[in-house]
Every structure is written in structure tokens, then in C-alpha cells.
Amino acid sequence: MGEEALSQWAMEKTAQLIDAAETRYQIEIARPKVHFDLKGKAAGMVIFKPGHPATIRYNLEILRENDQAFMRETVPHEVAHLVARQLYGSRIKPHGKEWRSIMQAFGAMAKRCHNFPINPLNTRKMRYYPYRCSCKDHQLSAIRHNRSQAGVVYLCRTCGSALAAIETPAETSSLSV
Numbered sequence: 001m002g003e004e005a006l007s008q009w010a011m012e013k014t015a016q017l018i019d020a021a022e023t024r025y026q027i028e029i030a031r032p033k034v035h036f037d038l039k040g041k042a043a044g045m046v047i048f049k050p051g052h053p054a055t056i057r058y059n060l061e062i063l064r065e066n067d068q069a070f071m072r073e074t075v076p077h078e079v080a081h082l083v084a085r086q087l088y089g090s091r092i093k094p095h096g097k098e099w100r101s102i103m104q105a106f107g108a109m110a111k112r113c114h115n116f117p118i119n120p121l122n123t124r125k126m127r128y129y130p131y132r133c134s135c136k137d138h139q140l141s142a143i144r145h146n147r148s149q150a151g152v153v154y155l156c157r158t159c160g161s162a163l164a165a166i167e168t169p170a171e172t173s174s175l176s177v
Contacts, residue, residue: 006063007036013071014056017079017106024105029086036060043074043114046081048090054082066116076108130166135159137166 001009011034018029032054038045043062047055056078063070080102081094088098095112103110129145131138133156140148140163148154154163 001067003036003060003064006067007060009067009071010034010036010058010063010075013075014079017076018082020106021079021083021102025083025087027086029082030054032056032082034058036063041118043070043116044078046078046085048085054085056082062114062116062118069116073108073111073114076103076106077111080106080108130168131163132166133159133163134161138163 014034018031021027022029030053032046033056035055035057038057038059039061042059044056044058047057058074080099083102084092084099092098095110100110127142128139129142131140135156135158138156140154144154145165148163148165155161156163
């Protein structure tokens, strides 16, 4: 099945589950925006922004590789988040009893995480940077490295001294006089 047909199928399944929830719980649920732009290891996610309709993002790569299971597990999982938020508000646990009861009503297994095989070539890799303190070398993630470059000071948990970036050969100046 092509990407267009898979996307349409997922959008129809999403709408069917929302319709079923509206009937079952006697509520009206604003239709979410649905995008197929999620990358990496996550199969789906719901984004709630105040004053905006919810957005459901699906991972088209995972949908393509696991279409039947995706429809059976991921689509109900994300719609259940939408319904739980509508019924119980934003203060509930994401995979708490409220969400689990909605998954049960959908006839889906209430699993927090999927177990779809993931192609490691399609996942993002975190870059690490070398840092040093008084007692040892450290590896800081790209996020912490960027914060350090912006002035945030990180301290070693062992000796308490500040971490300093270690200049790598690619970063050294090649000017000669």
C-alpha cells in the first residue's frame, strides 16, 4: 500500500475512534490536525497547545513497516490521549487509569510503548563533546555543549570543579606565522 493510502487509512481510523468516543462518552471532541512527519523511534504523539486544536503526529516510516499493528495499537493509543484530556483534563497521568480505561473501551492493549522494529539508520544520533575537569574527562551532549558555549557552567559531581571544553584538532586554528 502506498504512503497516500496508508495516511488516509490512519486518518480514517483516527476519525472512527473519535466518533466512537463521542458516542460512548456523550462528549464533543474537536478534530485534531493529523500529520505524518514524526521521525525517529516514536510511533506517534499528541501535542496540546492552549487555544489551538490538538495535533496528532504519526511516524510514516513505522506505519509503512507495520501497518496492521500500527492501526491496532498506535492510532488508538494517540486518540485515547486526546479523549482522556477531553474527559479528565490535563492533570492526569499520560498513561494512567483514565487513559487505560479508554484503551480498554477501544478494545486495544494499554501499552505505554510500542515494540515495532526500528531501522537504526532512520534514528537520530546524539553528538557528544569532550570536556575535562580537575579529576577526569567527561562527554557532554550537544545540548549541554551548546549551553556551555552560551555561558552555562557545569560542575563535576566528583571533584566539584568546572568542566572545560577540550579543544579537538578540527577546532584548532591552522594559521601559521
